[in-house]
Amino acid sequence: MGDVILLAHGSGGKLSHDLVKKTFLPSLANTMLNKLDDSAIFEANGRLAFTTDSYVVNPIFFPGGDIGQLAVCGTVNDLSMSGAKPLYLSLSLIVEEGFSLSELDRIVKSVKAAAAEAEVNIITGDTKVVNHGQADKLFINTSGIGIISPGVDISGANAKVGDKVILSGTIGDHGIAIMSQREGLKFSVPVESDCAPLNKLVSQILKASLRIHCLRDPTRGGLATTLNEFATQSNVGIVVEEDKIPVKESVKAACELLGFDPVYVANEGKLVAIVKPDDADKVLAKMKQHSYGRDAALIGEVTDAHPGKVIMKTKLGPSRIVDMLSGELLPRIC
């Protein structure tokens, strides 16, 4: 029974301490975490950004990533999309009794790898164990703190008429990776999740221009939902061209099979930037230099024509409204 999580691992007693010492500290050690005090204490000067997110993805291991990597990247990206440089993260786990210790170890190692890549430290954490059946394997919450440089002013409400819309790469990879795992779909070119920390990409493009008005990572709800959020928050219209939106062939094929529109499929390593027109080329060029922005493309612009609405020029020529995702994305039956 030594190889699974027991209720006692979350009791605060000896097994809890063992778990911290043997599983968490070896991977995540840093001077603040090592103290194991009730709070992490640090100094910070300037404007801070603070965010939190919970991760309940099923399956917890998927092509191209796992829940641990996702929990770090998701929160790092939320900070980055405010223009903040992520500094510190908390890591809180709710584990179902009976969960495999070796799988937990694997997940903690990917937390470590993702945090190392993003150059952030996990400085506080917690583990709770719940009875079998009260949680599905493992839930993770991370919160994060970042610092915003002077001159950076990014918000979903900042889009201006004439601004250009830039997308950092192909859409739908994460959603299709998860779905193909769930549905047991096999593709000749397997689709991997794009899960990645985008803070360095953001710091690169902020070096190219401080006139980046909006940034957001189109996660659940996909590109369509993010664009609609911008249009509503800024009270502007957005026009995009379907032809310009990069989608991998394998993702297209999977979408055709499942009856999905890629603009609604989730991403975990992409961003949408709304940029002052004069700086769009500079920002696009800078994005393309970064490995996470290689396939970046200018996909549309902000207009005053239809405030609050997103219009897509389809490949065939006509235009149509792109609404937010409503309900859940479910594969077609027929």
Next chain:
Amino acid sequence: MKFLDEYQNSELATKLAYRIANHSTKPIRLMEFCGGHTHAIMRHGIRQLVPKTVEMRAGPGCPVCVTATIDLDRAIALARLPNVIITTFGDMMRVPGSYSSLQRAKAEGADVRVVYSTMDALEIARENPKKSVIFIGIGFETTAPTIAASIVKAEQEGIENFRVLSCLKLTPPVMKALLDLGEVKLDGIIGPGHVSVIIGSLPYEFISADYGVACVISGFEPLDILLCLSKLVEQIEAGQPKVEIAYRRGVKPQGNRKALELMEEVFQVDGANWRGIGIVPQSGLKINQKYEHFDADKGFEISLKPAREPKGCRCGDILRGVATPLECRLFGKVCSPERPVGPCMVSSEGACAAYYQYGSSPSPYSPPFKGEAR
């Protein structure tokens, strides 16, 4: 793997749009049988590529939508029984029944699980040998073969706790029923793509032979649909309706023999209850005697109150092509994907969901070419 782009080529689309505009002289009314077609037509803006003379109506081809309220009530009643696990396609969860929904039954403690295929349901049955695992078998000739396969597999593996509530329906009989009703005059039918992969084109011959209505089977990519439309317009203008396949890469006239044999092995044809249409003879599939121990209609004691339809909901009219979603007074006001009143707003193949999601596009007819069409 560039196969999809070929079917979304805008130059070819322009040529086809020209062809349709050039051939169309009189107003015609077409029905797209499949909800998948309704969605594709709206998503790609195809309505804007065809002239006003070509009217398109959504039809009954949405598995969730045509499931009768009483069948949904039956599924909900089964879900409330002890030691029962209900497995279903996700869209069914949110469809309101007469008094509740599967989603609500689940929140109240019933064990209802969303699966992506029948084989997942079978897996749940394997994992829970002490419970009855019931799959809500909805759909047309597309889902019927996989449901049949799961029953055959359950038989082979001796999985005794697996059951199917068969609400399966057949497309040619309901087309005949709609044509017999004659409520809406149709000149042509955009024939279902995936259904026809299974049954072929031969079962539709009566449409042109007996009713003088054109029928062209279409795929789901924009060029498939435009090709289908151009064939329909040409047939109707020439006064020579027939059954044609505009989806040759998927459909053969005689269909898929293996899938048909599998259906024949497990099911027998019976009457079926269609939302908005009622009982249509010979339009459904029930589990046959050989496999009746897998039939969820047998062996469970449930009592059902009379079914009632949501007040003001016009899903039935919409499924018969009598009304468009925009003619329903609830559409977009009381009824939305977040708070659906009827199934056509819930399902990803429902006509109301398509109209809601893709909305009224900026201009009704914007041909991709300059100057006069003719």
